[in-house]
Amino acid sequence: MSFSDLRKSRKTQSFVGIPAKQEASEPVVTAPDLHKNLPSHLEVRTTQHAGRGLYAVADIPIGSIILATRPHVAVLSTPHLENHCSHCFGAESPQGLKRCTQCLRVRYCDATCQSKDWSLHKHECPALQRWEEAVPSADMPQVPSDAVRAIARILWLRQKKGFDSVMSRELDAMQSHRQTLPVSSAEIHTHLSHALVQYLGLRSPQDLAQFNIHSAADLLDITSRFTTNTFTVMDTVLSPLGASVSPTVALFNHSCQPNAVVVFPRAQRTPRLSEPQMQVIALRHISAGEEVLSAYIDITMPRAIRQEALKETYNFDCKCTLCTNPPAVCPQESMYCPKACGGVCPLPTEDNPLAMCTQCKSAVRDTDQVLDGVRVGQEALDKATALQFTDPAKSLQLTSKLIPILTSVGLTPSAHPLLALCQLQKSFPLPEPLTQDALDDAIRVTSKAVTGLVGILPEVHPVVGITLFELAKLLAVDEPEPRDTQVAVFPPSGPPRLKLAYDTLLRARASLLCGMGVQSEGGQVGAEVREMLVALEHEIAVWKDGVKNVLADIPK
Structure with missing residues (x-):
């Protein structure tokens, strides 16, 4: 039994939001020699509803390293x-x-x-x-x-x-x-x-x-x-590597809309023997007196699934604002307006099949079709996840089949299980030999995943930054059979695709600079993004010079 079978990874953190109102808190009475690596801008306090937690005693800017430490144990x-x-x-x-x-x-x-x-x-x-x-x-x-x-x-x-x-x-x-x-x-x-x-x-x-x-x-x-x-040790692209234990980092309480994220950026300035180093990064400005909160689970999941996971592994009911006072339409449980007015509807459920657009008030008529799509999509996600490593071809087949079905019934990219299926499909390597259709499909799925994640997470979140980097790398792959650039389809072909790759890399760099820590300069993956930006700038310059030379050779 692997560690991932015992608990859900804390890898995917939540989006920026205002924490739930906390009960009056006071400094907890603890041994003064414990947690000596706690920086001066943090303080341990206790509350009746959440026990011990870490609070800011000074303002913490977005992208700051709140805490950096090597775990006591890591395997x-x-x-x-x-x-x-x-x-x-x-x-x-x-x-x-x-x-x-x-x-x-x-x-x-x-x-x-x-x-x-x-x-x-x-x-x-x-x-x-x-x-x-x-x-x-x-x-x-x-x-x-x-x-x-x-x-x-x-x-x-x-x-x-x-x-x-x-x-x-x-x-x-x-x-x-x-x-x-x-x-x-x-x-x-x-x-x-x-x-x-x-x-x-x-x-x-x-x-x-x-x-x-x-x-x-x-x-x-x-x-x-x-x-x-326990925290999952991650590599620089947020893939699980192992398990770690840090009593100080464990003091951070959970929220489904946290203001901090735990990463392992492997920054160049961190000595090798201090790795693996855990860093807690501020996802937004944190004011003095505010509790610093991370996410213990993947909160791109719907509320019911989040609550079940927290209860099963951590034995508590989440009381954050997102759980106690959810919005009219949660992005994880949303679909487009059936009249395409630009609004969204909550997904119908067995208990409440009536779904209505929040903007034009149009009702969803084919609720059975939507319910069947979500149910079959969840079953396919469970099977595809179980087969991801033992039978990747079958797993890929399941995701490829269900993503168009869920899209056709109107689920938004951030809705579950559509987003989860897209994230799973983009994890598979490109086929060999690579075809234009396979490359374009991978770009579309990864782009849909980016759209879905941004609907839930802030763009400074490292999960968003890594996914943007993955999309940019796909856009920069040499096309096996470039299409007519006059056709307005996604993804574009030729030079427009290269320009889109460059713009996507700029977004990834801005995201990772905050999400992996400003002081870490985005960590190791941030350095890879900078190297790729330089290479693409050179490639775009060569193309522009070529076009200029061709135009100069044409007789007036």
Whole structure:
């Protein structure tokens, strides 16, 4: 069971909005030596409805790095162990990494990274070997899940630092929902506990005492703190790499319309040995006294799905403005006016089939068709997501079939499940050999995804910036069969397409400069955008010079 099976990624954050009205808060009484990496512009406070949270004590401008820290514990997911360094998470070809000669599973950039990781890997290395020897069949995973490996590292770290150390007390102070865990989570925690005991090589519950675990309740506290407070480590284009735990970053509370986002930008100015570095970035201006909020889940989902995910994993009901006082038409549940007046309608539901345009008040007549489309689209999304890695051809077939259907019944690009299907389809690589139709289809789907995301997220959000970058790269691909440039269709062909790629890159750069941090200059992906801008500027200049030379050669 991978970490992604245990909880939803905190990768996709929400859009800028005004937080729900908070109850009166006051500074929480905590040990003064905890969370020493908290900057002076943040303060820990507590409220009755949300517990501890982080508040701004000074104005924080948009794009600012609110907090930067290396997680206490971070592990790569199994598929990334071969091509990423297990200390700094740097990406290299397997030939460029040095493999541990004992466990043969973990790789490092060089001896420095290996040395930095040795204090924990010296325990991890024999554990990996024990696990592989104990695997009963080829059907079992040769490496335990990232959740099991991360929790084991937490236990070894607490043991190494001392159970009364600042680091151990920070980890122990993280929220545990042991006493209020839903029944549906019991199987997950039971599985985690059994796998953890096997991985640690323990023979009896008494052996857990060496980790300051003296009861089943203590063990459940450990697994609950992990599942509740873990962040997904992401690469520079926001793809999941593994799991991480940072007690300080875990202090940020959730909102479905947050004013901050957690990223791993890998900025050039960040020392390699400080990676993977978590950075919390301001998505808008945050005033002194305001709570800083991030999103724990993908809030491009409708309200009901968001609430279910938060309840299942984090055991609370979201009380943000978006959930308690939603707009008349949520972009995640919207369709175009049937009379095409320019307005939008809420999607009809089984409980409320009457849907009416907010602008011209026209009623949606074919509600059964819309309901059937949404239902079939959700079923296709579930199947396509499950087959994404095991049968990508079938997954792509499902998304390609359903996107036109949902578009035809009138869903807006930001509506669910249309946006989710577009985001899934754009993740597949272009076919080989590449055809003009395949390239144009990929551009249209990615453009629809951009439109949908901007309907929910601010353009400064890193998810929007990355998607704009993906669109620009597709527009810059050499066309296999350029069309007649006189035909007004999307995407354009020839020089107009190149110009659109350049303009899209400018949007991506502006977005990433804020979303990945102004001080980080957009991080590593921001540097890639700048390099591509220079290349496109050169290409456009060559084309313009060519046209000028041709015109000069034509007799007057």
